Amino acid sequence: MITLHDLQFTPYLSEKKIIKAIDQLSYRLNNDLSDKKPLFIGVLNGAFMFASEIVKRFDYDCEVSFVKVASYDGTETTSQVKELIGLQQDVKNRTVVILEDIIDTGNTVEKLHNIFKDQKCKAIKVATLFFKPQSYTKEFDIEYKGIEISNQFIIGYGLDYKGLGRNLTDIYQLKQKTMTNLVLFGPPGAGKGTQATVLKQKYNLVHISTGDVFRYNIKNATELGTLAKSYIDKGQLVPDEVTINMLHAEVDKNPEAKGFIFDGFPRTEAQADALAVLLNSKDTEVSAMVALDVDDEILVHRLLKRGETSGRPDDADENVIRNRIKVYYDETAILKKYYQKQKKYFGVDGVGTENEITQRLSDVINTL
Numbered sequence: 001m002i003t004l005h006d007l008q009f010t011p012y013l014s015e016k017k018i019i020k021a022i023d024q025l026s027y028r029l030n031n032d033l034s035d036k037k038p039l040f041i042g043v044l045n046g047a048f049m050f051a052s053e054i055v056k057r058f059d060y061d062c063e064v065s066f067v068k069v070a071s072y073d074g075t076e077t078t079s080q081v082k083e084l085i086g087l088q089q090d091v092k093n094r095t096v097v098i099l100e101d102i103i104d105t106g107n108t109v110e111k112l113h114n115i116f117k118d119q120k121c122k123a124i125k126v127a128t129l130f131f132k133p134q135s136y137t138k139e140f141d142i143e144y145k146g147i148e149i150s151n152q153f154i155i156g157y158g159l160d161y162k163g164l165g166r167n168l169t170d171i172y173q174l175k176q177k178t179m180t181n182l183v184l185f186g187p188p189g190a191g192k193g194t195q196a197t198v199l200k201q202k203y204n205l206v207h208i209s210t211g212d213v214f215r216y217n218i219k220n221a222t223e224l225g226t227l228a229k230s231y232i233d234k235g236q237l238v239p240d241e242v243t244i245n246m247l248h249a250e251v252d253k254n255p256e257a258k259g260f261i262f263d264g265f266p267r268t269e270a271q272a273d274a275l276a277v278l279l280n281s282k283d284t285e286v287s288a289m290v291a292l293d294v295d296d297e298i299l300v301h302r303l304l305k306r307g308e309t310s311g312r313p314d315d316a317d318e319n320v321i322r323n324r325i326k327v328y329y330d331e332t333a334i335l336k337k338y339y340q341k342q343k344k345y346f347g348v349d350g351v352g353t354e355n356e357i358t359q360r361l362s363d364v365i366n367t368l
C-alpha cells in the first residue's frame with residue numbers, strides 16, 4: 001500500500017500487464033497505419049509514459065507532438081474541460097492518433113476530437129491506455145482501448161493524484177474506505193450503552209453490547225446464559241473463550257455492517273487480540289477506542305440509581321458494583337495502553353449532559 005497526500009492506494013495492475021496491453025495496441029497500430037505517416041499526439045501530462053511506449057513500438061514513419069488540456073481536479077472528473085495548448089503542427093490532411101492515458105467520461109477526448117475535425121484532418125483515431133466503459137458518455141467509438149477498468153480512481157504509469165504518483169510503474173487504485181469499528185470503553189456506569197444507542201443511529205453502525213447479549217441469554221435460559229450467570233452475578237468477567245466465541249457469532253450475524261460499536265468488549269488483552277484477528281479476517285480493523293472518563297464515586301451513584309429500575313441484580317448491590325469497578329481497573333484498564341500503542345486511544349470526559357457527551361464522542365469519530 002502507498003500513501004499520496006491524504007489518500008491510500010493499493011496495487012491494482014502490474015507493469016507487466018500494462019506492457020502486454022501496449023504491445024497488443026502497437027501491433028494493431030503498426031498493421032493499420034504503416035503507410036499513413038501518422039501524427040501521434042500525446043495528451044499531457046498523464047499520457048507521457050504511454051505515448052513514449054507507443055511511439056517506441058511504431059515501426060514506420062511518424063511524427064510526435066504533445067498537447068495539454070486539464071479535466072481532472074483531485075479524484076473527481078470535472079465536466080469543465082480547459083483550453084488546448086501546444087499544438088504547432090498543421091494537421092490538415094494528416095492521420096492523427098490521439099494518445100490518452102485514460103478515458104473516463106470522454107469530455108476531454110470529445111473536445112480534442114472536435115478541434116481536430118475543425119482542422120480538416122484526414123482521419124482522427126484515438127488510442128487510450130485505460131478506458132472506463134461505465135463512465136463513458138460519448139457517441140463516437142474509441143478505436144484502440146488498452147485496458148478496460150471499472151469506476152475506481154487509479155494512479156501510476158503517468159496518472160497522478162494531486163501531482164504525485166506519475167512515476168510509479170505499476171497502477172494503484174484508491175483504497176476503499178473500510179468499516180468504522182469503535183471500541184466504546186470506560187468503567188461500568190460510564191454511559192457506554194446510552195451513547196452507543198445514539199451513535200449507532202448517527203453513524204449507521206451495528207451496536208454489540210456483550211453485557212446485553214449475556215443478559216438476553218440469561219433471560220432465555222440458554223446454555224450460554226447459564227454458563228455466564230454465575231460470573232455476572234458476582235461482578236466477575238465471563239471467561240475469555242466463552243465471550244470471544246459469543247462475539248464472533250454476533251459479528252457474523254451482520255455481514256453487511258458498515259461498522260460496529262463494541263460496547264463492553266474487549267475487556268482483556270486476549271479479547272483485544274481476538275478482536276484484531278477477527279476484524280483482520282474481514283479486511284478491516286479497530287478504528288479507535290473511545291473512552292468515557294468518569295469518577296468512581298459518580299459511577300457507584302449512577303449504577304445504584306440505575307439499579308432501582310434496571311432490574312439488573314449486578315446493579316442492586318453496592319459490593320457487586322464496587323467489584324465490577326475493581327475488575328475494570330485490575331483487568332480491563334490495561335487496554336488503554338494496548339490501544340495507545342497503536343495510536344487509537346481517545347479519552348473523552350464522560351460527565352455532562354447526554355448531548356454534550358455525544359458531541360465530544362462525535363468530535364473524535366469525525367476525525368477517523
Ligand code: AMP
Nearest residue numbers: 210211231232236237238243264265267
Ligand atoms: P456490562 O453490561 O457491560 O456492564 O456487562 C455486565 C457483565 O457481563 C460484566 O460484569 C461481565 O460479567 C459480563 N461481561 C460483559 N462483557 C464481557 C466481556 N467482554 N468479557 C467478560 N465478561 C463480560
